[in-house]
Amino acid sequence: MADVLFAVIQVCMVFAVWSYLYKENLASRIATTIVISISTVFYFMSNMIRVWDVAVIPLTKGRFSMIIPIVLGLLLYTRISKTYSWLSAYSYSIQLGLGTGATLTTLIASSITGLISSTVLKPFQAETTLEQASGIILLIGTILSLTYWIFTKEATGWFGWAVKIGRLFLMASIGMLYAEDVLWAQSIFVGAWQIVIRDFLKNIVLGMG
Amino acid sequence: MAEKSIWQRIGTIDYRLIYLIVALLTAIPLWSPIGTPVTVGPNVKSYADQISDFEPGTVILCSFSGYMTMLPDVEPIYLATWKLLFERDCKIMVLNSHVDSPAVIKEEFEKIKPLENYGKEYGVDYMIFPYQPLPTATEIAFTENIRSVFEQDFYGTPLDDLPMMATIQSANDIDWYFSSDASWGNQRYTIPFGVKQLCWGTGTGLLPFVPPYYDPVIGPCYGYVGGASQGGELEKYTGLLGEGAKINDAKNLGLVGLFLFVIFGNIAYFGEKYAGGD
Amino acid sequence: MKMASSTFWKRDLPLLLIIICAIPMLLWRYIDHPVIKAIYEEVGTWSSIISMLGWGLAVIYLFQGEYANMRQKDDMTTKISFVVLCAFSFLLVANYFITGGLYNDAYQWWYTAFYKSQSQAFYGLMFLYLCSASYRMLRARSLESFVLMAAGLLYLMRSSSMFVLWFPWSRGVGEWIMDYPNKAATTAAVISMAFGSVLIAVRQMIGRERTAIEVA
Amino acid sequence: MGLFYTNRIVEFIWLVIMFVSVWYYIRKAMNDEPLPKIRTIPATLAIEEGIGRSLEMGKPVHFSMGSDGASLTGSGMSTTIASLGMLRFMTKNCAMMGVREIVHLPSQGYAIPLVEGAVREGYLEAGKPEMFRRGDMHYYGNLTAAFTPGVYESFAREGVGLFVHAGSIITYSFPVLEAAKIHGAISVGGTPRWTATYIFAIACDHLFIGEELLAASAQISGNKMLTSGLASEELWKYMAVGLFIIGFLLQAAGIDFASLIKM
Numbered sequence: 012m013a014d015v016l017f018a019v020i021q022v023c024m025v026f027a028v029w030s031y032l033y034k035e036n037l038a039s040r041i042a043t044t045i046v047i048s049i050s051t052v053f054y055f056m057s058n059m060i061r062v063w064d065v066a067v068i069p070l071t072k073g074r075f076s077m078i079i080p081i082v083l084g085l086l087l088y089t090r091i092s093k094t095y096s097w098l099s100a101y102s103y104s105i106q107l108g109l110g111t112g113a114t115l116t117t118l119i120a121s122s123i124t125g126l127i128s129s130t131v132l133k134p135f136q137a138e139t140t141l142e143q144a145s146g147i148i149l150l151i152g153t154i155l156s157l158t159y160w161i162f163t164k165e166a167t168g169w170f171g172w173a174v175k176i177g178r179l180f181l182m183a184s185i186g187m188l189y190a191e192d193v194l195w196a197q198s199i200f201v202g203a204w205q206i207v208i209r210d211f212l213k214n215i216v217l218g219m220g
Numbered sequence: 221m222a223e224k225s226i227w228q229r230i231g232t233i234d235y236r237l238i239y240l241i242v243a244l245l246t247a248i249p250l251w252s253p254i255g256t257p258v259t260v261g262p263n264v265k266s267y268a269d270q271i272s273d274f275e276p277g278t279v280i281l282c283s284f285s286g287y288m289t290m291l292p293d294v295e296p297i298y299l300a301t302w303k304l305l306f307e308r309d310c311k312i313m314v315l316n317s318h319v320d321s322p323a324v325i326k327e328e329f330e331k332i333k334p335l336e337n338y339g340k341e342y343g344v345d346y347m348i349f350p351y352q353p354l355p356t357a358t359e360i361a362f363t364e365n366i367r368s369v370f371e372q373d374f375y376g377t378p379l380d381d382l383p384m385m386a387t388i389q390s391a392n393d394i395d396w397y398f399s400s401d402a403s404w405g406n407q408r409y410t411i412p413f414g415v416k417q418l419c420w421g422t423g424t425g426l427l428p429f430v431p432p433y434y435d436p437v438i439g440p441c442y443g444y445v446g447g448a449s450q451g452g453e454l455e456k457y458t459g460l461l462g463e464g465a466k467i468n469d470a471k472n473l474g475l476v477g478l479f480l481f482v483i484f485g486n487i488a489y490f491g492e493k494y495a496g497g498d
Numbered sequence: 499m500k501m502a503s504s505t506f507w508k509r510d511l512p513l514l515l516i517i518i519c520a521i522p523m524l525l526w527r528y529i530d531h532p533v534i535k536a537i538y539e540e541v542g543t544w545s546s547i548i549s550m551l552g553w554g555l556a557v558i559y560l561f562q563g564e565y566a567n568m569r570q571k572d573d574m575t576t577k578i579s580f581v582v583l584c585a586f587s588f589l590l591v592a593n594y595f596i597t598g599g600l601y602n603d604a605y606q607w608w609y610t611a612f613y614k615s616q617s618q619a620f621y622g623l624m625f626l627y628l629c630s631a632s633y634r635m636l637r638a639r640s641l642e643s644f645v646l647m648a649a650g651l652l653y654l655m656r657s658s659s660m661f662v663l664w665f666p667w668s669r670g671v672g673e674w675i676m677d678y679p680n681k682a683a684t685t686a687a688v689i690s691m692a693f694g695s696v697l698i699a700v701r702q703m704i705g706r707e708r709t710a711i712e713v714a
Numbered sequence: 715m716g717l718f719y720t721n722r723i724v725e726f727i728w729l730v731i732m733f734v735s736v737w738y739y740i741r742k743a744m745n746d747e748p749l750p751k752i753r754t755i756p757a758t759l760a761i762e763e764g765i766g767r768s769l770e771m772g773k774p775v776h777f778s779m780g781s782d783g784a785s786l787t788g789s790g791m792s793t794t795i796a797s798l799g800m801l802r803f804m805t806k807n808c809a810m811m812g813v814r815e816i817v818h819l820p821s822q823g824y825a826i827p828l829v830e831g832a833v834r835e836g837y838l839e840a841g842k843p844e845m846f847r848r849g850d851m852h853y854y855g856n857l858t859a860a861f862t863p864g865v866y867e868s869f870a871r872e873g874v875g876l877f878v879h880a881g882s883i884i885t886y887s888f889p890v891l892e893a894a895k896i897h898g899a900i901s902v903g904g905t906p907r908w909t910a911t912y913i914f915a916i917a918c919d920h921l922f923i924g925e926e927l928l929a930a931s932a933q934i935s936g937n938k939m940l941t942s943g944l945a946s947e948e949l950w951k952y953m954a955v956g957l958f959i960i961g962f963l964l965q966a967a968g969i970d971f972a973s974l975i976k977m
Binding site for chain 1: 722724725729750751752786791823826827854855856860863864866870885908911913915916923924925926929944948951952954958959961962966971972975976
């Protein structure tokens with residue numbers, strides 16, 4: 012019985028959302044509201060339970076340093092008050108400070124020097140002429156693509172051509188990103204159809220499961 | 221009002237018709253599969269081969285970001301990878317990186333049955349961390365000392381009570397890191413600790429970020445599999461068949477529909493440009 | 499005098515705190531000292547705890563916004579929507595106390611039945627939107643749009659076993675686009691983005707990035 | 715055991731150059747010395763035009779930094795700060811022209827006060843703090859599947875003249891941009907998140923490609939201190955191009971460039 016109810020709820024939710032393609036309606040609105048409440052409350056509770064485990068319980072057991080993040084977290088709620096909202100700036104400062112320092116630790120090695128070195132090496136690692144030529148295209152393409160993000164020089168003359176060719180590389184990548192997302196969205200679409208066809212029609216209605 | 225030319229009509233098909241045709245093309249094979257053969261790509265082979273070459277005792281940290289919405293896209297990859305990993309003699313730690321992930325992983329392990337099918341015991345061969353968001357600073361603390369962030373596992377057992385954790389203290393003790401993100405997500409492990417990376421379940425547009433970091437010989441990313449179609453390829457290559465191969469047909473026919481409409485759009489554009497409004 | 503003191507507490511001290519927190523975090527990369535590591539181990543989790551605690555604000559904003567919306571508009575749909583919001587939120591909280599956890603089967607039954615199907619159905623729609631947008635936008639109007647379209651379609655062909663069966667060359671071409679032109683553009687994008695990130699981080703560390711503090 | 719890691723020297727030199735160059739250009743800006751001129755980024759002009767158009771049409775302007783576009787750590791942090799700058803600029807312009815602005819909040823609860831603060835500051839700069847209405851800040855929970863229909867519904871209910879969608883945006887936002895188009899709005903947007911750039915290329919009237927968003931935010935602020943940062947960033951880009959070329963030549967000459975750069 013629970014399986015039947017489960018499949019029915021699922022299929023109702025799917026069609027409530029898809030009815031949206033026709034126009035916005037009460038069913039689609041309710042489906043959305045249910046998900047808003049589920050996602051917010053579930054995430055909130057999950058986080059609060061975790062705060063209890065990693066901060067409050069250790070605090071009660073004598074790890075007094077945990078009072079600092081708890082107070083800083085609570086200070087965020089001063090935003091609700093007009094008079095004391097400036098206190099939340101301390102929470103943000105500490106968050107930003109920790110984030111800034113931590114971000115800088117690996118960014119240069121991974122995303123700057125690491126990428127420059129792997130791009131430069133590519134033509135030299137090639138085993139065939141095609142791979143070697145492709146490696147050189149990669150190197151030139153990277154330099155030309157980078158010119159697109161140079162803002163202090165007007166894109167005219169030779170630099171204009173460099174930017175134009177660089178843009179073609181960017182467009183090829185954007186095209187690929189688009190295709191990748193089509194594939195991803197299609198998988199999810201198939202998943203939704205599975206709920207209707209496999210889980211509901213075949214398993215429940217026709218009893219083929 | 222001037223009547224529309226043939227080109228204009230081809231170029232302005234009602235979007236609802238497009239929705240209907242593509243939706244039907246996707247749904248038909250789900251009812252009755254066609255059975256298109258799957259060909260396996262080089263990156264999928266490289267990914268599976270790397271896992272097959274794992275030495276006994278290899279320590280793996282799996283950053284598991286599976287959540288319910290994206291499961292149709294990546295679950296075939298996850299399931300095939302779990303099976304591959306459980307066939308080896310590895311120590312697996314699972315780091316949940318999405319609020320849904322603990323529920324998903326519980327369900328996946330119930331399907332796989334590590335103890336019954338592979339003789340792998342919780343706490344001895346694999347373990348799961350609880351879900352906690354890990355901002356960069358927290359993640360670095362985790363790499364320096366796992367216990368500074370997690371004192372207990374997902375079930376509330378202290379880490380020190382899990383036999384497999386006796387020798388695992390920090391990222392220095394981790395050999396391989398599995399993650400969906402090759403660019404930002406891997407830095408804290410690959411750069412300071414030289415942990416090798418494999419990318420799995422790289423959906424939602426993360427796949428194009430892999431090539432700058434991917435090299436099957438020098439890394440840091442040694443292999444990747446992303447998207448449902450590659451899930452099917454992984455299943456075929458490893459012989460661990462599942463849902464990935466089944467939904468292949470639906471994906472194929474849906475794409476045929478999309479291609480047809482793009483061709484129509486271009487015929488309309490060039491027809492109007494060169495043949496005018498006739 | 500009072501004004502100056504107020505500026506110190508409201509603007510200068512927060513800026514100073516950013517610098518004080520950021521420096522040891524960064525030094526961890528360059529200095530091999532147990533004190534720096536100990537700082538990370540202690541302070542690292544703070545970041546996570548602060549952001550987790552902040553999620554309560556989301557709940558406040560959600561209910562406040564929906565309530566204001568209901569008061570503002572006098573239509574039945576908004577009222578029903580508000581009632582559903584309250585009812586489901588209550589149900590989820592009550593369910594936790596009844597079933598004793600968030601990840602047990604009883605709790606997850608509710609969560610999965612509603613949330614999984616809705617979200618998959620919704621994201622699935624994106625495929626249909628992408629199909630209609632492809633039809634409308636993927637037209638070879640210029641060299642750039644041709645390149646975008648060709649790269650996209652070739653990559654789709656490479657990823658579909660049916661197309662690979664019909665056009666076996668598409669696999670190699672698709673892989674090549676992914677491994678070279680895409681890699682070139684992605685590498686450049688990542689490098690320039692990294693520069694942007696470093697710039698903001700450096701500005702914060704020398705106390706010259708005020709955007710977030712001014713608005714906080 | 716030494717105090718310093720000796721295999722991170724090149725990386726450390728980069729970092730020092732970055733700090734020094736930022737400091738150098740900040741000093742120049744403080745002394746009112748001329749800075750390199752930044753080319754106009756076309757999409758920034760479209761924002762002002764769009765606000766004017768919304769005024770003529772009597773429709774509100776909508777802003778969103780994405781459903782989870784307010785990260786305060788990692789690579790998303792710089793984007794969050796750039797988006798806040800853009801929001802502040804937009805709010806100021808809307809307030810001066812008397813156009814209503816609706817903001818669709820990101821899911822991160824802890825970041826909501828920052829977004830609200832940017833809006834308040836914008837109204838304050840325009841001298842119209844009373845225009846701030848919390849009812850015009852909409853929150854949709856922690857899921858894009860809820861965010862997108864929420865924004866969609868808001869477009870249908872309130873109307874939309876201009877939609878600015880800029881921040882650390884993920885590809886799920888595509889339907890939102892489609893909706894703006896359906897409701898007759900001008901859409902301007904972009905993200906430094908490379909994977910999501912295509913949605914703007916396909917669905918936006920004016921777009922910021924990649925890091926252009928960060929530059930645009932500095933440019934529209936009109937703040938010399940912010941544009942000085944861009945000048946130092948340009949220097950790093952030239953350095954990177956130089957390293958690509960030098961690295962290639964060294965490697966061709968048989969010198970191991972990879973080892974040199976990882977020193």
